[in-house]
Amino acid sequence: MGLSSGGGPCRFSKPEDGDRCRIERSWSFPTMNLLQILILALVQGITEFLPISSSAHLILTSQWLGYPDQGLGFDVSIHLGTLFAVCWYFRAQLRDLVRAWLPGARGENAIESRTLGWNIIVATVPVALAGLFFADLVEGPLRDVRVITATTLFYALVLWWADRSSASDRDTPVTWRIALWIGLAQALALIPGTSRSGITITAALLLGLSRSSASRFSFLLAIPTIVMAGGYGILQLILRDELQFLPGYVLAIAVSALAGYACVALFLRWIERIGMLPFVYYRLALGVFLALGVL
Numbered sequence: 001m002g003l004s005s006g007g008g009p010c011r012f013s014k015p016e017d018g019d020r021c022r023i024e025r026s027w028s029f030p031t032m033n034l035l036q037i038l039i040l041a042l043v044q045g046i047t048e049f050l051p052i053s054s055s056a057h058l059i060l061t062s063q064w065l066g067y068p069d070q071g072l073g074f075d076v077s078i079h080l081g082t083l084f085a086v087c088w089y090f091r092a093q094l095r096d097l098v099r100a101w102l103p104g105a106r107g108e109n110a111i112e113s114r115t116l117g118w119n120i121i122v123a124t125v126p127v128a129l130a131g132l133f134f135a136d137l138v139e140g141p142l143r144d145v146r147v148i149t150a151t152t153l154f155y156a157l158v159l160w161w162a163d164r165s166s167a168s169d170r171d172t173p174v175t176w177r178i179a180l181w182i183g184l185a186q187a188l189a190l191i192p193g194t195s196r197s198g199i200t201i202t203a204a205l206l207l208g209l210s211r212s213s214a215s216r217f218s219f220l221l222a223i224p225t226i227v228m229a230g231g232y233g234i235l236q237l238i239l240r241d242e243l244q245f246l247p248g249y250v251l252a253i254a255v256s257a258l259a260g261y262a263c264v265a266l267f268l269r270w271i272e273r274i275g276m277l278p279f280v281y282y283r284l285a286l287g288v289f290l291a292l293g294v295l
Helices: 015-026 034-047 054-065 072-089 091-100 108-139 145-165 176-190 196-206 211-239 247-274 277-294
Strands: none
Touching: 034 054, 034 072, 034 247, 054 145, 072 091, 072 211, 072 247, 091 108, 108 176, 108 211, 145 196, 145 277, 176 196, 176 211, 196 211, 211 247
């Protein structure tokens, strides 16, 4: 679907309404208004890093509010916003990762950063392969409320079990084998309703990481995953000759970035105290609500 700055016809009865309508259209996508951009960008920023599935909430929000398809360009924009958020939050650690790969980098910090870098690469391979081979399935039949209902309920119980089984005084270091298992779990997040952060944190907890370490590794793992998804989306726009710049992109990126950064900061500050139970309850409530609506 092509993207342009024009919207639908504006109707107004007073002269000053015309200015308001022109402003709203200038910030809009072909089938989106300003309010829709704000709501969906906030949903993406808030849910991307919580273990509740951003893809499911974007799909459900659009369906519940009767929004038309927002288009690939908007999807790329809001994911870029959350990418900027997580990169800015972990900017010091990312700087250490880059320095560790430079020639002549030595010392314990450089060794730890290189190890972390390799672990992130290992954990990213499964989702890259899964996305390559199952993209049509994920973007087609699996984008269904019944699928979202089942995954929301099932992975709520798995998250509860993982959090309940984890020991508060244990924090196993991430090895390449642990990273691979977390990466294999992340591949399941291509199914809407699973939650990328939720399934990776769940796997990390079951493998012996603390809540804080599991969450940090999950969030760092989001960076190459979002880069790949965003890069693929931009490539698709180029191939369709639909890559355009719209003012609405800036707004979508900014809102999702600010919401995403706040979410990461607050989540990591509170997770050791509150645990995963609030998110388990939320997923169960949402799943039951959806099941009643579906059935």
